Amino acid sequence: MAATPLGAQAQTLLPEKDELKFGFIKLTDMAPLAIAYEKGFFEDEGLFVTLEPQANWKVLLDRVITGELDGAHMLAGQPLAATIGFGTKAHIVTPFSMDLNGNGITVSNEVWEMMKPHLAMQADGKPVHPIPASALKPVVDGFKAQGRPFNMGMVFPVSTHNYELRYWLASGNIHPGFYSSSDISGQIKADALLSVTPPPQMPATLEAGTINGYCVGEPWNQQAVFKGIGVPVITDYEIWKNNPEKVFGLTKEFTETNPNTTLALTKALIRAARWLDENDNANRMEAVEILSRPEYVGADAEVIANSMTGTFEYEKGDTREVPDFNVFYRYFATYPYYSDAVWYLTQMRRWGQIGEHKPDDWYADVAKSVYLPDVYLKAARLLVEEGHAEEGEFPFESDGYRAPTPATDVIDAIPYDGRAPNAYIDSLPIGLKGKQVVDGNEVVGG
16 A cells, blocks of 8 residues: 655644653563664654663663663553552653563473373373463472472563463462562562573573473574573463553653654554554564564574464474464553453462452553553544555544453463453452452451
8 A cells, every 4th residue: 555655744743752762571471672773663753763782671771861861662561560669669651562472481301201291281292281280289389398498480560471370370279479668679589489580591501400380482492492492382372362461661751751752653663563563473584584684683593583483382393383472562452451450469369469359440540541542543644644554543532441351262271351350350369359368478358
């Protein structure tokens, strides 16, 4: 389709700030930033962007708060946690969700061998997927009987990876532990001890035996396969089909001071996500080459391609089709749904990061203070008018909530409705419910 000239539009979207520095962590789901830069989508919007890798998620968030970074690739839990004051207090918002899916859970070779007797097998001798956490339960129990801690890595306390790992473990009756105001380790009453490990260090930490498994984004699960040090057992697509992943985060102050800049960068990121998924992922190998460069992810192209091109390798030689392992645009992936924000908040409450019962309205209000679908749809409307996208590619009629997630789309078969957070929390077998709180090492109240 022919694109209309952008000159006239640039008059109405004159960025208040046109020189910008954005941060990211070296993961494949930073791809929309790399593509928006490399394909000139930022420049089309009159933005001159520098992309800078960050040491870890805390440094990245702190630098956005101080203004050293104008915005960043963020864990979806970071803007929510900062806004409600869990950890660093700051009002962070997002007009753009960066992707769906993209994570996996990997265990060491030792743990994998111990899990195997508890797995259902296909006729060809390969395991039936998805692999349930109940197959890990006897292993964790065995460690406990020997007095050995069962340690697992995740990337940050408010990361999707933490909540996905906890969700999977709990679905197999393995308690991942509670947080409290006096103990932020997240290991109160835990069967498996979860702790923070930066993504690029996951494989080496596993190989050293410091952890027995981890949950991380790509390419760090596939790296374990290539190095022969571990086996990815499940993808987050199998835990929760088309679950939300990263977001692009900015301070509320930045969006209020620079509304045109915010719209312009959202437009550029939407175009990048569209490019990543268009024509049935036809551009993915080019994206893999870009991401493999040292200034972006800096991993071997072969490792990145393993998941970015619609397959995923579990045990060495067991490669399976997972066409939606990385989704950047399909299924309205880039739209910031309130119900996605609410899900993260329910998990914070479930494990004690939100220490007390909150009414349903509280969840909705926090979601609406952080997620900005109105900004997103304004940017989308401009792209449609300019001929860069089609009307049907955006949920213009949405009220910000997805249809409830059916039982068939989640590993524990418990449906999720973002409009009823407390009913959902109470339906989960392991975790805080109702007015329960963690007091010392015990759960009290009801």
